[in-house]
Amino acid sequence: MMLLIFAVLVLAFALSWWxxxxxxxxxxxxxxxxxxxxxxxxxxxxxYGFAMPWLQG
Amino acid sequence: MSIVRIDAPETQRLLAWGNYAYLLAxxxxxxxxxxxxxxxxxxxxxxxxxxxLLQRVAMFGVCFGxxxxxxxxxxxxxxxxxxxxxxxLLVVAERQTLLDIYxxxxxxxxxxxxxxxHMPVWSIVIGFVLLIAFTMKLAILGGxxxxxxxxVRSFPRLAMAGTIVGLYVIALAVINLASVxxxxxxxxxxxxxxxxxxxxxxxx
Numbered sequence: 001m002m003l004l005i006f007a008v009l010v011l012a013f014a015l016s017w018w019x020x021x022x023x024x025x026x027x028x029x030x031x032x033x034x035x036x037x038x039x040x041x042x043x044x045x046x047x048y049g050f051a052m053p054w055l056q057g
Numbered sequence: 058m059s060i061v062r063i064d065a066p067e068t069q070r071l072l073a074w075g076n077y078a079y080l081l082a083x084x085x086x087x088x089x090x091x092x093x094x095x096x097x098x099x100x101x102x103x104x105x106x107x108x109x110l111l112q113r114v115a116m117f118g119v120c121f122g123x124x125x126x127x128x129x130x131x132x133x134x135x136x137x138x139x140x141x142x143x144x145x146l147l148v149v150a151e152r153q154t155l156l157d158i159y160x161x162x163x164x165x166x167x168x169x170x171x172x173x174x175h176m177p178v179w180s181i182v183i184g185f186v187l188l189i190a191f192t193m194k195l196a197i198l199g200g201x202x203x204x205x206x207x208x209v210r211s212f213p214r215l216a217m218a219g220t221i222v223g224l225y226v227i228a229l230a231v232i233n234l235a236s237v238x239x240x241x242x243x244x245x246x247x248x249x250x251x252x253x254x255x256x257x258x259x260x261x
Contacts, residue, residue, distance in 0.1 A: 002110055002241050006234040009117055013227045016121065021129045028121050028138060035114050035145060042107050043152055054159045 001041075005034045064202070073207035076198045077126070077215050083190055084123045084222050087116050090183060091229050094176075095236075103168040104240060104248045108153040112180045113233060115149060118142025119187060120226045127219035131204040136191065143187040150180030167248055 012027035044050060062068060091113060097103045105113065122139025126132070154177045157166045166175035174182070209216045242252040 002107060002237050002246050003234075003243055005111075005114055006230070006237045009114060009121075010227075010230050010234050012121055013117075013124070013230055016125055016128050017223075017227065019128055021125070024121075024125070025134070025138070028118060031114065032118065032141060032145065035111055035118075038107070039111055039145075039149055039152075042111075043156070052155055054161060055155060 001034070001038050005031055005038065008034060066206075069203035070207050070211070072198055072203040073209075074212055074215065076131070076194070076204060077209050077212060077219065079190075079194055079198065080123045080126055081215060081219050081222060083187070084120050084219070084226065087120050087187075088222060088226050088229065091116055091226075091233075095229070095232065097168065098236070101169070104250070105246075106153075106167050106248050107246045108149055108156075109167065109176060110237065110246060111149050112146055112153075112177070115142045115146035116183070117226070117230050117233075118145065120223075124219070124223040124226065127209055127216060127223060130208055136195075140188065140191050143184055143191065146180060147184030147188065150177045150184055153177040154181060 008027055008031045012024050012031055015024035015027055094105070094109075094113060098105060119139045119142045122135045122137070122142065125135040125138070129135070157164055157175075157177065166177070168176050171179065209219065237246070239251045239253045240246055244252065
């Protein structure tokens with residue numbers, strides 16, 4: 001997943017370099033959505049969900 | 058005493074120059090931060106965690122929004138893209154800081170502290186400063202008449218500098234792509250070693 005995110009990021013930069021504005025924006029939007037998806041997957045715990053019980057005194 | 062007229066051509070040109078110089082400085086600072094992160098990785102063996110890599114993606118995203126201003130001309134859409142990624146940086150860094158703020162088995166700040174602060178805490182500072190920088194730019198250089206009237210190509214040296222820094226950021230993104238391929242392969246990323254160099258994560 002992380003590899004895909006960086007690949008789409010590089011694709012977005014390449015498209016912007018060749019002044020393909022709309023495809024570049026679509027690629028960076030895909031990169032953003034994939035990043036949010038991976039972020040939520042990374043912080044989800046089967047035990048706690050999205051909660052952070054270690055912060056509660 | 059002369060009165061500065063905001064709609065005078067020379068004032069519009071000065072405001073446009075200020076806008077592009079400001080954006081160029083922001084992109085250069087982020088490029089320097091990403092370079093420092095890679096030096097920490099390759100020279101000191103501090104491999105980035107998955108959330109650390111997402112913070113790099115967020116910084117690259119901010120650079121993308123700025124780079125588009127130099128390639129495709131000014132647009133508030135590009136400013137919006139950069140601000141969205143600055144927000145992503147802030148959210149990811151805050152969550153990682155909250156994950157590691159209370160040391161317990163399997164959770165502690167990764168890497169060495171710089172001036173007493175660890176990487177995710179620095180990322181919070183960076184994300185916050187980036188958002189402040191964008192809002193300050195909008196507040197001080199906000200009107201867009203000068204940006205429509207004076208495109209970046211009116212300042213050849215500034216446009217060239219933007220292209221050079223942008224190319225450097227693209228090179229950093231390509232190196233990071235290769236690095237992620239070696240560290241993570243097509244699976245999960247681990248901070249203990251590079252997957253393609255033989256590291257296998259212990260079974261949990």
